[in-house]
Amino acid sequence: MTEWRIAGTYVEFCNCDPGCGCNFRGFPTSPEGNCEAFLAHVIEGGSFDGTDLGGAKVAWALWWPGAIHDKGGKGHAYVDCESDEQFEALTRIWRGEEGYGFFEIFNSTLDETTAVDRSAIDLTVDGKRSRFAIDGVGETAMTPLTSPVSGEENDVRIVKKTGFIWRDGEIAQSETFRVDLPEMSWDLSGRHAVFSSFDYTNA
Secondary structure (H helix, E strand, O other), rough: OOOOEEEEEEEEEEEEOOOOHHHHOOOOOOOOOEEEEEEEEEEEEEEEEEEEEOOOOOEEEEOOOHHHHHHHHHEEEEOOOHHHHHHHHHHHHHHOOOOOOOOOOOHEEEOOOOOEEEEEOOEEEEOEEEEEOOOOOEEEEEOOOOOOOOOOOOOEEEEEEOOOOOOOEEEEEEEEEEEEEOOOEEEEEEEEEEEEEEEEEEO
């Protein structure tokens, strides 16, 4: 197994109510009763066997019929990078072939190991107003939670000291949350969103 590390900014959207029950008891709190997610990683630094991975972006569309641990899911990742070497490395990482719990566990819950394609990702990092889009795949935009009484921004954070996706997340809600693929499709708003950082390694 090749030693690697990636770190940067993380943006998450799912169909749960803001906060996402999966973070607490492992079960979705979505009106649909299942898990639908679109995640993005902006890699600001990292390497894989001497290949610099900085500057790459990866988005991952995911769907499960119920709770994640009940399996039966589908996944499709998209890599925006400069070189074939970066694409090969990130494909192996996202398919769970090079270790790290997030990728190994999520792929183990899918009917088939995630598909990975190369595609441009239009991504804006702006805290709880971050957004990203992929032509022909989907788009997302988050907006802060607000008080229904005063309209003021409701500043909410979730800290997960042992989290393997993120550990200190700023909670927001989706303004736009759309995916349209043959294997999964939805168009939602007002659902869970997170802005955070990540630092993953298999070392």
